[in-house]
Amino acid sequence: MRKKVTLKQLARELNLSISTVSKSLKNDPEISQKTINRVHELASFYNYKPNALAVSLKSNKTKTIGVILPEILNHFFAKALFGIEKEAAKNGYKIVTCITNESYQKEVEYVEMLNYSSVDGFIVALSQETQVLNELDHFKVLKRENVPVVMFDRVSDEIDCDKVIVDDKVASKNAMQYLIDTGCKRIAIVTTIGDISVAKLRLEGAREAAEANKDVSLINLEVKDTIIDLVEKESNAIENEIEKFLKENDLDAVLGLDETAAAITINISHKLGYKIPQDISVIGFTDGLLSKHSYPKLTTVSQHAEDLGAKAAEILLGHLVDDYDENYKTATEIVKTSLIVRESTK
Amino acid sequence: MRKKVTLKQLARELNLSISTVSKSLKNDPEISQKTINRVHELASFYNYKPNALAVSLKSNKTKTIGVILPEILNHFFAKALFGIEKEAAKNGYKIVTCITNESYQKEVEYVEMLNYSSVDGFIVALSQETQVLNELDHFKVLKRENVPVVMFDRVSDEIDCDKVIVDDKVASKNAMQYLIDTGCKRIAIVTTIGDISVAKLRLEGAREAAEANKDVSLINLEVKDTIIDLVEKESNAIENEIEKFLKENDLDAVLGLDETAAAITINISHKLGYKIPQDISVIGFTDGLLSKHSYPKLTTVSQHAEDLGAKAAEILLGHLVDDYDENYKTATEIVKTSLIVRESTK
DNA sequence: CTGAAAGCGCTAACAA
DNA sequence: TTGTTAGCGCTTTCAG
Numbered sequence: 001m002r003k004k005v006t007l008k009q010l011a012r013e014l015n016l017s018i019s020t021v022s023k024s025l026k027n028d029p030e031i032s033q034k035t036i037n038r039v040h041e042l043a044s045f046y047n048y049k050p051n052a053l054a055v056s057l058k059s060n061k062t063k064t065i066g067v068i069l070p071e072i073l074n075h076f077f078a079k080a081l082f083g084i085e086k087e088a089a090k091n092g093y094k095i096v097t098c099i100t101n102e103s104y105q106k107e108v109e110y111v112e113m114l115n116y117s118s119v120d121g122f123i124v125a126l127s128q129e130t131q132v133l134n135e136l137d138h139f140k141v142l143k144r145e146n147v148p149v150v151m152f153d154r155v156s157d158e159i160d161c162d163k164v165i166v167d168d169k170v171a172s173k174n175a176m177q178y179l180i181d182t183g184c185k186r187i188a189i190v191t192t193i194g195d196i197s198v199a200k201l202r203l204e205g206a207r208e209a210a211e212a213n214k215d216v217s218l219i220n221l222e223v224k225d226t227i228i229d230l231v232e233k234e235s236n237a238i239e240n241e242i243e244k245f246l247k248e249n250d251l252d253a254v255l256g257l258d259e260t261a262a263a264i265t266i267n268i269s270h271k272l273g274y275k276i277p278q279d280i281s282v283i284g285f286t287d288g289l290l291s292k293h294s295y296p297k298l299t300t301v302s303q304h305a306e307d308l309g310a311k312a313a314e315i316l317l318g319h320l321v322d323d324y325d326e327n328y329k330t331a332t333e334i335v336k337t338s339l340i341v342r343e344s345t346k
Numbered sequence: 347m348r349k350k351v352t353l354k355q356l357a358r359e360l361n362l363s364i365s366t367v368s369k370s371l372k373n374d375p376e377i378s379q380k381t382i383n384r385v386h387e388l389a390s391f392y393n394y395k396p397n398a399l400a401v402s403l404k405s406n407k408t409k410t411i412g413v414i415l416p417e418i419l420n421h422f423f424a425k426a427l428f429g430i431e432k433e434a435a436k437n438g439y440k441i442v443t444c445i446t447n448e449s450y451q452k453e454v455e456y457v458e459m460l461n462y463s464s465v466d467g468f469i470v471a472l473s474q475e476t477q478v479l480n481e482l483d484h485f486k487v488l489k490r491e492n493v494p495v496v497m498f499d500r501v502s503d504e505i506d507c508d509k510v511i512v513d514d515k516v517a518s519k520n521a522m523q524y525l526i527d528t529g530c531k532r533i534a535i536v537t538t539i540g541d542i543s544v545a546k547l548r549l550e551g552a553r554e555a556a557e558a559n560k561d562v563s564l565i566n567l568e569v570k571d572t573i574i575d576l577v578e579k580e581s582n583a584i585e586n587e588i589e590k591f592l593k594e595n596d597l598d599a600v601l602g603l604d605e606t607a608a609a610i611t612i613n614i615s616h617k618l619g620y621k622i623p624q625d626i627s628v629i630g631f632t633d634g635l636l637s638k639h640s641y642p643k644l645t646t647v648s649q650h651a652e653d654l655g656a657k658a659a660e661i662l663l664g665h666l667v668d669d670y671d672e673n674y675k676t677a678t679e680i681v682k683t684s685l686i687v688r689e690s691t692k
Numbered sequence: 693c694t695g696a697a698a699g700c701g702c703t704a705a706c707a708a
Numbered sequence: 709t710t711g712t713t714a715g716c717g718c719t720t721t722c723a724g
Contacts, residue, residue: 004462004491006717017695022719032693049462053403054717057700062399064442064463072424072431075635082418085445089452094463096410096442099431106435116350116395117410117440145350260639267641289421293606293636295613352701363711368703378709400701403716 005046014038025050056118065316066114067097068107070127070154075259075288076305077125080152083309084123091317093120104129111138121148121316123309126156128196134158148319152312153303154197155332162319163332164312166303168198171337172205175255175283175301178339180213182346184253184281187218188245190265191257192238194222202257202285221245223261243268253281253345262298263290266344282344296343308335351392360384371396402464410440411662412460416448416473416500421605421634422651423471426498429655430469437663439466450475457484467493467662469655472500474542480504494665498658499649500543501678508665509678510658512649514544517683518551521601521629521647524685526559528692530599530627533564534591536611537603538584540568548603548631567591569607589614599627599691608644609636612690628690642689654681 011018016035024031024039025048042048056062067084069077081097088095096119098110107127114122122142130136136158142149143160152164179187189206193199203220210218223238242264246254256262262284266276274280276296284291287302311333357364362381370377370385371394388394402408413430415423427443434441442465444456453473460468468488476482482504488495489506498510525533535552539545549566556564569584588610592600602608608630612622620626622642630637633648657679 008717018718019696019720020694023694026719030693035693049458051403051717052463053399053408054700055719057397057399057403057702057716058718058720060700072418072428073421073635075419078418078424081443082445085418085443089444089456094442094444094459096440097427097431098435098440099428110435112395113440117398263639267639270641288635289419290635290639293609293613293640295616295641354701364701365703365712366710369710372703376709381709397701400716401703403700403718404702404704406716 004051005048006051010039010042010046010048014042060118061120061320062118063092064094064096064117064119065313065320066110066117066119066122067095068100068110068114068122068124069097070100070102070125072097072099075290076153076286076303079288079305080125080309080312083306083311084313085309086306087310087313087317093317093320100127100130102128104133104135108138111142115142115145115147119147120320122150123312123316124149124151126151126154126197128154128193131156131196148316150312150316152308156197160330162315162330164308164315165332165334166198166308166337167334168201168337169205169208171285171301171303171339172202172255172257173209174205174337175285175339176206176209178299178341178345179253179255179281179283180209180216182281184346185216186249186251187216187253187255188249188251189218189220189255189257190223190242190245190261191221192223192261193258199257206255219249219251239264239268243271246272246274251280254283256282256284259284259286259288259290259298259300262300262344263294266294266296266298276344277346281346283339287340291340291342294344299342299345300340302338302340304335304337311335350397351394352397356385356388356392356394360388406464407666408464408466409438410442410463410465411659411666412456412463412465412468413441413443414446414453414456414460414468414470415443416446416471418443418445421636422499422632422649425634425651426471426655426658429652429657430659431655432652433656433659433663439663439666441469446473446476448474450479450481454484457488461488461491461493465493466666468495469658469662470495470497472497472502472543474500474539477502477542494662496658496662498654502543506676508661508676510654510661511678511680512544512654512683513680514547514683515551515554517631517647517649517685518548518601518603519555520551520683521631521685522552522555524645524687524691525599525601525627525629526555526562528627530692531562532595532597533562533599533601534595534597535564535566535601535603536569536588536591536607537567538569538607539604545603552601552603565595565597585610585614589617592618592620597626600629602628602630605630605632605634605636605644605646608646608690609640612640612642612644622690623692627692629685633686637686637688640690645688645691646686648684648686650681650683657681 011021024036100106139159149161155163210216254265284298284300287300291298291300353364357367370382446452485505495507501509556562600611630644630646633646637644637646
């Protein structure tokens with residue numbers, strides 16, 4: 001078993017002191033060029049790399065950011081993670097990812113664990129349960145210890161930190177307006193994620209658009225089920241509920257507040273013999289795989305998840321530089337959504 | 347800014363030496379119960395947690411495992427990651443995740459970076475490019491340094507390490523046989539992932555099943571496109587190619603070697619007015635979101651990605667215990683697949 | 693130009 | 709029962 005080479009060993013082989021070797025590796029001008037060359041040569045011969053742990057212990061920086069996500073089996077968060085990872089890698093940072101599975105308890109544990117592993121900062125999207133309980137002390141600790149946090153998508157007003165969100169309300173309003181503009185009058189909202197902050201905003205936006213057009217009626221179905229169940233189960237319960245709802249209501253459009261709701265609506269419509277978009281228009285949220293591979297393809301609100309993740313990472317990394325002002329004022333960045341019109345609307 | 351409390355501070359406040367405090371925290375029997383109690387009390391008052399970096403530097407263990415995935419915008423890998431994360435968390439391990447985006451270069455960089463961050467071990471699924479180039483020196487380095495590696499799904503014979511795979515050949519054979527058993531005779535194979543190891547195995551399996559039934563004919567379409575493009579683009583090119591293929595060939599079944607291929611086949615069939623499964627049966631691989639939310643729902647080979655990930659983690663963790671035998675013989679674990687019959691087959 | 697020494701926070705062998 | 713010391717690998721100040 002070959003062990004990793006250390007400064008000490010290089011120093012010994014070169015008959016130099018550890019500190020000289022260390023400085024040489026950094027091309028410190030106070031070291032002679034000749035020595036610097038000798039050191040570099042041997043170092044690259046052994047493929048020397050400084051031990052990251054030791055550097056971190058000394059510098060109190062790990063070049064690691066903790067990412068806490070509620071789910072990963074969800075295109076939106078997967079894509080955001082992708083954006084985060086890309087941005088982090090570009091700047092020589094690693095990410096350590098924890099998935100709370102929408103559990104408050106897990107979230108608390110992970111925040112603690114990562115904090116004690118000395119991550120340099122956090123990127124967080126809150127779990128559903130955390131949002132419902134509105135318990136955020138675990139983040140207040142970070143605040144007190146001055147660990148930078150950036151929240152995205154699932155954020156909380158209780159915590160004063162940088163945030164990156166999507167303007168869900170406007171997005172939803174626009175989507176609704178699009179349906180209205182294309183002649184839809186009896187529009188239903190279908191959601192399977194009623195509990196979380198973004199769904200509430202989306203609902204509000206849709207309401208506003210509907211209320212501004214007096215001949216439009218809005219019907220609301222909230223499928224009571226957690227997000228996790230949806231992904232894990234065959235989810236017939238949800239489908240049945242949506243089927244019943246579609247049969248009982250005479251609709252000409254559905255706005256799904258999440259991708260699954262929209263996808264299921266499309267499939268149930270087929271089953272019931274409704275033509276899309278002739279009989280019924282459908283719009284969804286989150287431009288994921290389901291939207292691209294449904295039939296017909298789904299018109300959808302794209303939240304630009306990757307950009308969102310990248311943006312969150314960018315902001316966090318900005319706080320990780322040396323000369324970071326402790327008393328700076330936090331900001332909330334709003335990433336614009338766009339309505340991607342495909343074939344499920346007129 | 348409140349800083350984290352250290353042993354030193356506890357020691358000072360208690361008028362004890364650092365080592366006494368350290369031992370007390372571990373309930374070392376050579377320390378008096380009284381002292382132990384005092385220490386514990388103050389420690390929990392300050393919510394003391396040992397600095398993970400220092401512990402790691404000392405012990406040469408980080409309680410972190412490096413996970414290298416080709417993609418994350420892919421249900422299979424996302425699910426595997428979920429399984430890994432769960433298993434790791436259960437054992438007090440963190441994971442640091444890197445996404446190669448199917449690039450060899452990135453894979454090399456990440457392996458190096460994580461190795462020099464002293465992860466305790468690796469869980470890897472090879473990138474497409476790595477498999478095509480068949481360049482695996484970056485893993486041989488790990489072998490030499492005795493860093494445990496477990497590969498899953500996308501593995502290589504060149505590397506002697508534990509592996510967790512799915513029996514793709516058998517799975518594919520069974521899927522094919524199922525089509526044959528339900529009366530299909532003119533069966534096509536559609537794939538968009540021809541380059542990677544698993545696709546080749548799946549193709550082989552399908553061939554074997556077809557050849558064993560002499561009245562069955564097999565037609566093959568390999569859509570030349572990388573996986574990444576598929577996910578990122580609207581991918582009309584692929585759809586057009588599949589559409590042309592379906593029109594030109596008189597088929598009664600399609601076996602998609604990846605989920606996307608199967609999902610697109612279903613949608614194109616709708617477009618062409620073919621009834622599923624009456625006119626054409628479809629089977630896919632990877633029981634992801636698309637399979638559950640297609641219409642009709644897709645009969646699919648489930649690779650049990652979560653179990654696969656969990657298994658890989660379990661094996662790796664087994665090597666991370668103290669008394670690990672250096673010269674143990676590596677093994678390849680095969681996770682059974684199952685055919686989930688839904689509505690896209692007779 | 694080079695080296696000795698202290699220290700990051702912790703553990704563990706050894707002394708007292 | 710408690711404390712001293714050395715050391716994990718590195719950086720950095722200060723001396724030589």
